[in-house]
Amino acid sequence: MRQTSVRMTPTSAIPAVNVASVPQRSPLRYPGGKTWLVPHIRHWLAEPSPLLVEPFVGGGIVSLTAVMEGLADRALMVDLDRDVAAFWRAALMHGDDLARRVLEFPVSRPAIEELEQRTPETVLDHGFRTLVLNRTRRGGVLAPGASLTRHGENGNGVASRWYPQTLADRLAQIAAHADRLTFCEGDGLAVLELTARIDGVRLFVDPPYTGRGGKRAGTRLYAHNAVCHRRIFDALAASGCDFLMTYDCSSEILDLVSEHGFEAVTVAMKNTHHNRIPELVITRDRLFS
Numbered sequence: 001m002r003q004t005s006v007r008m009t010p011t012s013a014i015p016a017v018n019v020a021s022v023p024q025r026s027p028l029r030y031p032g033g034k035t036w037l038v039p040h041i042r043h044w045l046a047e048p049s050p051l052l053v054e055p056f057v058g059g060g061i062v063s064l065t066a067v068m069e070g071l072a073d074r075a076l077m078v079d080l081d082r083d084v085a086a087f088w089r090a091a092l093m094h095g096d097d098l099a100r101r102v103l104e105f106p107v108s109r110p111a112i113e114e115l116e117q118r119t120p121e122t123v124l125d126h127g128f129r130t131l132v133l134n135r136t137r138r139g140g141v142l143a144p145g146a147s148l149t150r151h152g153e154n155g156n157g158v159a160s161r162w163y164p165q166t167l168a169d170r171l172a173q174i175a176a177h178a179d180r181l182t183f184c185e186g187d188g189l190a191v192l193e194l195t196a197r198i199d200g201v202r203l204f205v206d207p208p209y210t211g212r213g214g215k216r217a218g219t220r221l222y223a224h225n226a227v228c229h230r231r232i233f234d235a236l237a238a239s240g241c242d243f244l245m246t247y248d249c250s251s252e253i254l255d256l257v258s259e260h261g262f263e264a265v266t267v268a269m270k271n272t273h274h275n276r277i278p279e280l281v282i283t284r285d286r287l288f289s
Helices: 002-007 035-044 061-068 082-093 095-104 109-117 123-136 164-176 188-195 217-221 229-239 251-260
Strands: 049-054 072-079 181-185 201-205 242-248 263-270 276-283
Touching: 035 061, 035 242, 035 263, 035 276, 049 061, 049 188, 061 072, 061 181, 061 201, 072 082, 072 188, 082 095, 082 123, 082 164, 082 181, 095 123, 095 164, 109 123, 188 201, 188 229, 201 229, 229 242, 229 251, 251 263, 251 276
Parallel strands: 049 072, 049 201, 072 181, 201 242
Antiparallel strands: 242 276, 263 276
């Protein structure tokens, strides 16, 4: 019965986009990144919002896209992960210095390992360390135990995804919009519950994986991977606010969608192994089918 409910979920009228066809705005390679969702975000925010709140910001592609494309006047970005928080603080407060360090860093396995073992002394140190590890570890994973890339693209190893000028350019764009981007380190679910009742706010909610099928993907990908999914749904239902949520396509989540009277569609997106897997896009009203 549960398998049938997954199969019967309608497919979005907007396909997942080839990530190469939209602007790459985030310097972070984030597991579960949402660049493929950009066309849905543009449709959802066709009427621009005064404030977009992203309580589980990660790589921040939705907030960056919304602000840089004029789809939101301001964005509040929230994350509980200390490493991710340090990056966003460094990018928003010390963007020029962060870009300079990127351009000057002699990327190599010994240099990365030395940086990894060094205790950061400042927000800039910590943010730079986060960016380096994110761009040189396998899949961009920052969770404890993640390993550095071995072979990478064209056998370039740890340097495979280290594009200094490209990263510096993205940091410059973030710095240029820093007056409209606010970052808060904290509990995303608590922030969601507080901000969901603000008139005119729009929420983009992309929580950690549910652990579908017992794989517990979130424990491998994120330092903070446990969240009460029912609490998220209850808060959104009680608030009446406009939201867009993404989730892995699991029976647990589909049951919550049905219980709360929300709308859900699936989007077939490619994972890091180029396999197509269904992701859920959830809204209060029917937007994509």
